[in-house]
Amino acid sequence: MTIIDGKKLSEIIKTEVAQEVNEIKAKGSKVPHLAAVLVGDDPASQVYVRNKVRSCEDVGFKSTLIRKDANTTEAELLEVVTMLNNDTDIDGFIVQLPLPKHINEERVTLAIDPKKDVDGFHPVNFGRMALGLPSYLPATPFGIMTMLERYGVETAGKNAVVIGRSNIVGTPMAILLSRKGKVGDCTVTLVHSRTKNMPDIVRSADIIVAAIGKPEFVTADMVKDGAVVIDVGINRIDDPTHPKGSRLVGDVAYKEVAPKCSFITPVPGGVGPMTVMSLIMNTLKASRKEIYG
Numbered sequence: 001m002t003i004i005d006g007k008k009l010s011e012i013i014k015t016e017v018a019q020e021v022n023e024i025k026a027k028g029s030k031v032p033h034l035a036a037v038l039v040g041d042d043p044a045s046q047v048y049v050r051n052k053v054r055s056c057e058d059v060g061f062k063s064t065l066i067r068k069d070a071n072t073t074e075a076e077l078l079e080v081v082t083m084l085n086n087d088t089d090i091d092g093f094i095v096q097l098p099l100p101k102h103i104n105e106e107r108v109t110l111a112i113d114p115k116k117d118v119d120g121f122h123p124v125n126f127g128r129m130a131l132g133l134p135s136y137l138p139a140t141p142f143g144i145m146t147m148l149e150r151y152g153v154e155t156a157g158k159n160a161v162v163i164g165r166s167n168i169v170g171t172p173m174a175i176l177l178s179r180k181g182k183v184g185d186c187t188v189t190l191v192h193s194r195t196k197n198m199p200d201i202v203r204s205a206d207i208i209v210a211a212i213g214k215p216e217f218v219t220a221d222m223v224k225d226g227a228v229v230i231d232v233g234i235n236r237i238d239d240p241t242h243p244k245g246s247r248l249v250g251d252v253a254y255k256e257v258a259p260k261c262s263f264i265t266p267v268p269g270g271v272g273p274m275t276v277m278s279l280i281m282n283t284l285k286a287s288r289k290e291i292y293g
Contacts, residue, residue, distance in 0.1 A: 001258060004147050004230075004265045010273035013146070014058055017280055021060035024287075032287035033062040034118065034279070035084055035093035039077060039103070040070035045096045048276075052094070055276050061283065064090065074103045078111050085113040091286040092118030092136075094279065115292045118282035121168070130175050134291045136282045141172045143274030144209065144230055146281075149183045153207075153228055153263055156185040161205035163251070164212040165192045169232055173209050210251035220256040228263040232271050 025031060034056050038049045049065065056063035066080060077095070084093045093116055099105050114124035120138040128135035137145070148155060160177045164170035170190060177186040186207065191198050193212075202208060202222045210218050211232035223229060233251030250267030258264050265271055285291055 001261050002151065002263045003258075004151050004263055004270060006143070006147060006265060006270040006272060006274045009147060009150055010277040013277050013281070014055065017059040017277075017284060020284065025060065030089075030287065031060065031062050032283050033064070033090050033092075034283045035064040035066065035087075035090045037066045037068065037077070037080055037084075037093065037095045039068045039072055039096070040100050042098065045098070049096050051276050052279060055280055056283075059280060061280070062089075064093075070100050072100075072103075074107065077103060077108060081108060081111045085111075085116060090116065092116045092283045094119045116286065118279055118286055120172075120282065126167070126172070129172060132179050136285065136291060137176070137278070138168055138172045139275045139278040139282070140169045140211075140232060140271060141176055142278035142281070143271055144173060144232070145176055145183050146278065147230070147265070147271070147274055148228075151263060153183075155183050155207065158186050158206035159204055160186040160188045160207040160209070161202050162188060162190050162209045162211065163192075163198075163202065163218070164210070164232075165190055166211065169211040170209075173211065177207070177209075208252075212251050214251055215249050216251070216253040218252040218257060220253065220260060223257050223260050225260050226262045227260065229257060229261050229265070230271065231265050231267050234267060234272060 036049050036052055038045060053063045053065055084090055095108055097105060109121050112122055114122045117125050118136055120136040125135045129137055162170050162174045174188045174190045177184055178188045189201055191201055199222045203224055205227060207228045209230045209232065213233060215235040215237050229252055231250035231252040235249050236246050237249055239247045248268050254266060
């Protein structure tokens with residue numbers, strides 16, 4: 001059993017990106033610039049954005065953090081998006097989700113220039129991805145595909161089951177695994193809350209991507225010997241034995257599932273760090289004009 005160490009891999013990629021940025025600076029060329037917009041004071045969002053800004057600094061990118069309070073109107077946020085769209089120094093930007101309930105997330109996402117949509121959420125990028133055209137991939141699926149490639153996981157001809165159908169992880173993951181490519185060529189089944197006989201379907205999988213948002217949902221009896229298991233979930237559960245009174249677990253019951261696997265990602269330290277690095281890689285692509293010229 002091999003543990004796919006996302007934290008270690010993200011550090012390797014971080015070093016690679018930093019070397020490229022040093023070369024950019026040595027040539028006197030424009031330094032990649034990522035901006036992030038944070039609305040409100042959601043604790044998890046603050047942590048995510050802080051990690052993204054820190055990663056920018058680590059690789060030598062310029063970074064801009066725009067904070068807005070929870071009472072910011074949708075119109076005011078759209079003005080910020082327009083400003084960032086028009087700022088030629090900023091290569092890419094993200095608007096951290098979730099947004100306060102009075103703001104329409106879809107309207108904000110649609111307002112972002114696809115050329116600067118380094119989160120890969122805009123329908124233009126999603127559509128390009130589905131067609132196999134160059135695009136900014138959603139950060140978590142991009143991170144997972146990078147992990148599979150770097151760890152040499154064989155995917156061609158394999159049965160893959162993706163658990164969860166969100167537009168951010170499950171659906172794009174199913175598309176990417178099914179497409180032709182170095183990592184891909186899988187026969188993919190997408191299961192969700194309405195799926196019947198889900199354990200039987202998951203049990204048939206050579207590759208499992210668990211992104212359903214339920215703590216330790218995937219148990220050992222749902223996993224066949226030798227399966228590859230990618231755990232996207234980050235769930236906090238009560239644990240009186242833990243110093244903080246709680247601990248983080250994934251969507252997979254790791255201790256019981258891991259012995260059956262050929263490859264598995266841990267939580268924490270698996271997919272999470274690679275999600276942040278994917279954002280950095282998308283920003284580098286934006287600065288090179290790699291996707292849209």
